[in-house]
Amino acid sequence: MRKGTRSVSFTLNGEKKTFATRPDEKLLDLLRREGYRGSKYGCGQGTCGACTVIMDGRAVYGCLLYAMQAEGREIRTIESVGTFERPGEVQNELAAAGAVQCGYCIPGIVMSATALMESEKDLSDEIAREYMDGNLCRCTGYEKIWLALRRVFDRRAGGSPAPGRSGKGAKK
């Protein structure tokens, strides 16, 4: 083993994995290097949200987390939410609302919205704003992103299933 190399084990998108890393490698760098390219590098300093992943149910910045901090934790990336062929509910609504321009911010936005829906029953504007305040979008002006998210949140609140996805995610 090369000097300075360590290993870190965590659950990644439901699978137990072990990776070689360095003590100061960022989680975002590890993920991208291992092929999980959905999480983006924007500012690299905890202000834009493009790198947002979920750790133990909470939205966190992959660029401000050392990979070693993830030991034993459960990490989820955008790859767990949907694919191009089978997008998730939030992704569908974002696309339908025309809320995606360059798209760079979108994986982070989807992860923050996912963490919100999994943690809170109350999806009012006030709570939603708090959960979404760490994601910047340089293109859209947020209007359409917000519209798309509200559609998903309101559907959750109303207990109706997501259209076209056989009610997945609305079971709770």
Place this chain on the structure above:
Amino acid sequence: MKLREFVRPSTLKEARAVLRELGPKGMPLAGGTALHFMRGRTPVTAVDITRLGLSYIRREGDFFEIGAATPLADIQRRRGPRWAMHEICRRISTHQIRNVSTIGGNICRVFPWADLPVVLLAMNARMLVYTGGKKRAEVPADDFFASQPAGRFAGGDILAAVRIPVLKAHHGFGSVKASRTAAAFSLVTVAALLELEGGRIASARVAAGSAIPFPKRLRSVEAALAGREPSAETFRAAAALAAGDARWIGQEGMSADYVRELAEVSLTDALARAAEFARGRND
């Protein structure tokens, strides 16, 4: 900060032993969010203190005890009577940062913009420091923030918890953070604790930070409040004395004079909020 090694002790005792042995080559890591920005020539060993049972909030008699490794998000989400810490935590950075960064990380190495030291000074909080013995050393906020607290931890001691007095009836707390955007660093942060008695201010603790080199109490403001009626005029007159306690520093695009005015207005608002709280605000 370059990390040469990353260790995860499983007890407080073990963490302290590791840190003592490493000396300047070791560094406690809580959320780690500040470590990414710290400049140091020699790489350090990060000692992860997030697996030591230090993440909790509980009521202990007359105090709320917050474990040092409790994320700001948990403090922000908690609600309850006579609890006021959520207000300032909601104003710190973004959701993702609040999910990771801890109360200990915010106060053990005080950066000029840190918001919690200001609040803890006003609230007369006590820091519980693990020094190896059975009992944790209790350090009042005034001592803890008398100088950069990081020095206190150089020998391997670890902040274990923060105790915040449960506000009594007739006690009120208010804080104001002025910033350019919701997630931006503070331009000025102020906090006030008022004790009302028979329609008058029996005692006051007022603190400020961010636009001054280091967070501190504003003693002239406090003195001007004692014995007075909690009215808008009293608050304005007291706030106008802040310049005697603190030399406000101009910031990007803002003169020192502007910052002084901003601080005075913020103080007036924080005092009004504290008085409202004392009279029975319940959120």
